[in-house]
Amino acid sequence: MAVQISPSILSADFARLAEAAAAIPNADWLHVDVMDNHFVPNLTIGLPVVESLLKATSTPLDCHLMIEDPDRWAPAYAEAGVGSVTVHAEAAKAPIRTLRQIRAAGARAGLALNPATPVEPYEDLLGEIDMLLVMTVDPGFGGQKFLDVVLPKISRARTLIDKHGGQVWLQVDGGVSEQTIERCAEAGADVFVAGNAVYGADDPARAVDGLRALAEKV
Numbered sequence: 001m002a003v004q005i006s007p008s009i010l011s012a013d014f015a016r017l018a019e020a021a022a023a024i025p026n027a028d029w030l031h032v033d034v035m036d037n038h039f040v041p042n043l044t045i046g047l048p049v050v051e052s053l054l055k056a057t058s059t060p061l062d063c064h065l066m067i068e069d070p071d072r073w074a075p076a077y078a079e080a081g082v083g084s085v086t087v088h089a090e091a092a093k094a095p096i097r098t099l100r101q102i103r104a105a106g107a108r109a110g111l112a113l114n115p116a117t118p119v120e121p122y123e124d125l126l127g128e129i130d131m132l133l134v135m136t137v138d139p140g141f142g143g144q145k146f147l148d149v150v151l152p153k154i155s156r157a158r159t160l161i162d163k164h165g166g167q168v169w170l171q172v173d174g175g176v177s178e179q180t181i182e183r184c185a186e187a188g189a190d191v192f193v194a195g196n197a198v199y200g201a202d203d204p205a206r207a208v209d210g211l212r213a214l215a216e217k218v
């Protein structure tokens with residue numbers, strides 16, 4: 001699978017989201033962190049802002065739902081027209097139904113695992129998803145330090161995905177930067193979320209190119 005870069009607008013200026021999207025025309029996705037102050041101790045944006053973003057950019061939206069009740073909300077994001085909707089395994093009470101609703105509404109379905117959540121119990125769900133998100137920080141905030149302790153799990157996730165045909169994308173999110181992206185790629189990740197490393201840079205588009213080049217070198 002080709003390397004894909006998904007800059008997170010969590011590190012952008014929330015008063016200038018359309019400009020933030022326009023600043024990275026070379027990105028594959030725009031990563032949107034939806035937080036409800038219950039599943040994680042932070043509050044960001046929800047469906048109305050996502051609907052406005054859809055009108056403001058042609059870059060597909062990669063929505064990462066860090067919310068307590070993804071079963072209730074995830075299908076609405078897919079119906080709104082985003083490209084990908086990811087729900088947390090720790091939050092979803094009916095993950096199979098929710099993942100199927102996301103796909104039925106025409107979006108790619110993603111399942112996210114917190115750093116301390118093992119991947120093995122979710123092997124049987126690989127046929128239900130288009131992307132597995134292995135968090136490399138505890139979710140809730142941008143700009144956190146990459147957790148090396150998660151690298152073996154990324155490798156194990158790659159092995160499981162390949163055993164099941166290799167169709168599922170393997171995304172990493174949290175602390176991904178020029179210093180850490182190669183280790184993620186070596187472990188088998190192919191979709192890279194980066195907030196601070198892109199929107200904290202003087203030239204976000206150049207940062208996207210730099211990250212992509214490092215991941216493709218592996």
Ligand SMILES: O=C(CO)[C@H](O)[C@H](O)COP(=O)(O)O
Nearest residue numbers: 139140142143174175195196
């Ligand atoms: O899901 C997230 C946090 O919960 C963000 O996507 C992630 O932290 C991106 O920001 P950074 O690259 O700065 O760590």
Ligand SMILES: [Co+2]
Nearest residue numbers: 033064173193
């Ligand atoms: Co995220």
